[in-house]
Amino acid sequence: MNEIMKLAIDKARETMNKNYGGPFGSAIINQNSEIIVVTSNSVLKDNDPTAHAEVNAIREACKKLNTNDLNGYILYATGYPCPMCLSAIIWANIKKVYFGCLPEDAEKIGFRDDFIYRFINDKCSDKNVLDILQIDREECIKLFDEYKNSGKIIY
Amino acid sequence: MNEIMKLAIDKARETMNKNYGGPFGSAIINQNSEIIVVTSNSVLKDNDPTAHAEVNAIREACKKLNTNDLNGYILYATGYPCPMCLSAIIWANIKKVYFGCLPEDAEKIGFRDDFIYRFINDKCSDKNVLDILQIDREECIKLFDEYKNSGKIIY
Numbered sequence: 001m002n003e004i005m006k007l008a009i010d011k012a013r014e015t016m017n018k019n020y021g022g023p024f025g026s027a028i029i030n031q032n033s034e035i036i037v038v039t040s041n042s043v044l045k046d047n048d049p050t051a052h053a054e055v056n057a058i059r060e061a062c063k064k065l066n067t068n069d070l071n072g073y074i075l076y077a078t079g080y081p082c083p084m085c086l087s088a089i090i091w092a093n094i095k096k097v098y099f100g101c102l103p104e105d106a107e108k109i110g111f112r113d114d115f116i117y118r119f120i121n122d123k124c125s126d127k128n129v130l131d132i133l134q135i136d137r138e139e140c141i142k143l144f145d146e147y148k149n150s151g152k153i154i155y
Numbered sequence: 156m157n158e159i160m161k162l163a164i165d166k167a168r169e170t171m172n173k174n175y176g177g178p179f180g181s182a183i184i185n186q187n188s189e190i191i192v193v194t195s196n197s198v199l200k201d202n203d204p205t206a207h208a209e210v211n212a213i214r215e216a217c218k219k220l221n222t223n224d225l226n227g228y229i230l231y232a233t234g235y236p237c238p239m240c241l242s243a244i245i246w247a248n249i250k251k252v253y254f255g256c257l258p259e260d261a262e263k264i265g266f267r268d269d270f271i272y273r274f275i276n277d278k279c280s281d282k283n284v285l286d287i288l289q290i291d292r293e294e295c296i297k298l299f300d301e302y303k304n305s306g307k308i309i310y
Contacts, residue, residue, distance in 0.1 A: 005291045009298050016302055022310075023302035043310055047223045048214050049246040055205050068204045078295045080287070084242035087271050090285060091204040091239065097287045100295025109299045110309035116242050120275050130245060132235070132252045136160045140233045140255025143164050144264045147171055147178035154265035155177075155198055 004029055004076045005100060011040045012053065012078050020045035022111060026053035027076040028061045028094075036061045036073065053077060054085035058092045068155060070094050079106050082113040083120055159184055159231045160255060166195045167208065167233050175200035177266060181208035182231040183216045183249075191216045191228065208232060209240035213247045223310060225249050234261050237268040238275055246310075 001009075004027050012025030021041030028036045039056040043049055054077050062068055071093040079101040081089060089097060103114035119129050156164075159182050167180030176196030183191045194211040198204055209232050217223055226248040234256040236244060244252060258269035274284050 001291050001294050005294070009291075009294060012298055013301070016305075016307065019307065022307075023298045025298075043223055043246075044308065047217050047221060049217065049223045049225075049248075049310070050205065050210050050214060050243045059203055059205060062202050062204065066202060068198055068202045070204075078298060080289075082242060082246075083238045083275060084240075084246065086275070086279065086285070087237060087239035087242070088205045090267070090271050090274070091198075091237075093204075095285060097285060098290050099287060100289070100291050101299055102289075102292070105292075105296055105299055109303040112245070116245050117275070119245070120238060120241070120272070124241065130241070130250060130252060132254060134235075134255070134257075135253050136156050136164075136255050137257070137260075139156050139160070139164060141260055143167055143171075143178045143180075143233060144256055144260055146168070148264040150171075152171065152174065152177075153199065155204070 002076075002098070004033075004035070005078070005098065007035070007038045008040075008053070008076050008078050009100075011038050015040040015042065015045075018045075021051065023078065023109070024053040025078045026057040028057050028070065029074050029076070031072050031074075036064060050084065052082065052085050054081050055088050058088050058094075062092070068092070074098070079103075079113070082106075083116050157231075157253070159190070160233070160253065162190070162193045163195075163208070163231050163233050164255075166193050170195040170197065170200075173200075176206065178233065178264070179208040180233045181212040183212050183225065184229050184231070186227050186229075191219060205239065207237065207240050209236050210243050213243050213249075217247070223247070229253070234258075234268070237261075238271050
């Protein structure tokens with residue numbers, strides 16, 4: 001077994017047995033294969049629905065490295081990242097991910113990763129999942145334009 | 156203008172002008188229209204690529220309410236939630252969202268919300284965006300099965 005994946009699995013096993021959250025571990029390494037962080041899901045422990053292993057890994061690595069840009073770093077995850085984690089990985093500019101289980105494997109043990117992928121692939125149109133309504137676009141565009149015209153950083 | 160959206164816009168304007176992050180604000184209210192939190196993007200301030208307004212709102216509301224379940228609460232956002240935030244909303248069991256700008260409006264001011272939606276809708280197949288490789292599925296499935304067989308909480 002890959003030694004980084006083993007660290008992610010071991011961390012997930014340890015914390016799921018403490019009831020911190022699901023069986024999900026993650027790790028981030030740099031291009032020299034040095035380990036930056038090894039994390040796991042802590043949704044239940046932290047009362048934070050966003051505290052998936054990969055999000056925790058990105059947050060911790062960014063804190064440790066004092067940056068919001070993980071370009072060049074590589075992420076490992078015991079499961080295929082859910083759309084939240086996948087997007088977090090892209091926002092963090094990570095370009096390479098190694099994963100173990102598939103979204104359908106997570107579904108088989110009761111998690112909604114694949115359900116959310118299906119909702120997005122169906123153009124977020126199922127109002128029984130989430131009812132998304134538009135209001136006040138003009139005022140919000142005004143805000144967006146203020147940002148653009150100020151020449152601020154795009155990340 | 157909707158008064159909750161106004162709070163989200165005002166908060167976003169305040170923090171973008173402090174260079175905390177992009178022009179994105181959010182708010183969560185309960186079913187009695189009481190305001191729980193008003194937040195904004197703090198990616199740059201916190202060096203956290205996951206610190207979008209909606210993720211910050213969910214994390215703060217969960218902390219305040221001491222739960223990971225926001226079922227029945229309503230979220231407002233100045234922009235259509237990116238896939239990370241949209242998924243976080245679903246993980247938090249929020250069922251209703253009001254948003255202002257569209258993903259293409261965010262794209263026009265330089266953000267990648269719509270780019271990530273296109274990547275997901277293209278089945279995450281563009282290796283120039285993210286190279287996602289599978290390893291060690293068997294060992295990870297073993298971990299997942301341990302979780303399932305332990306009868307632990309599914310959230």
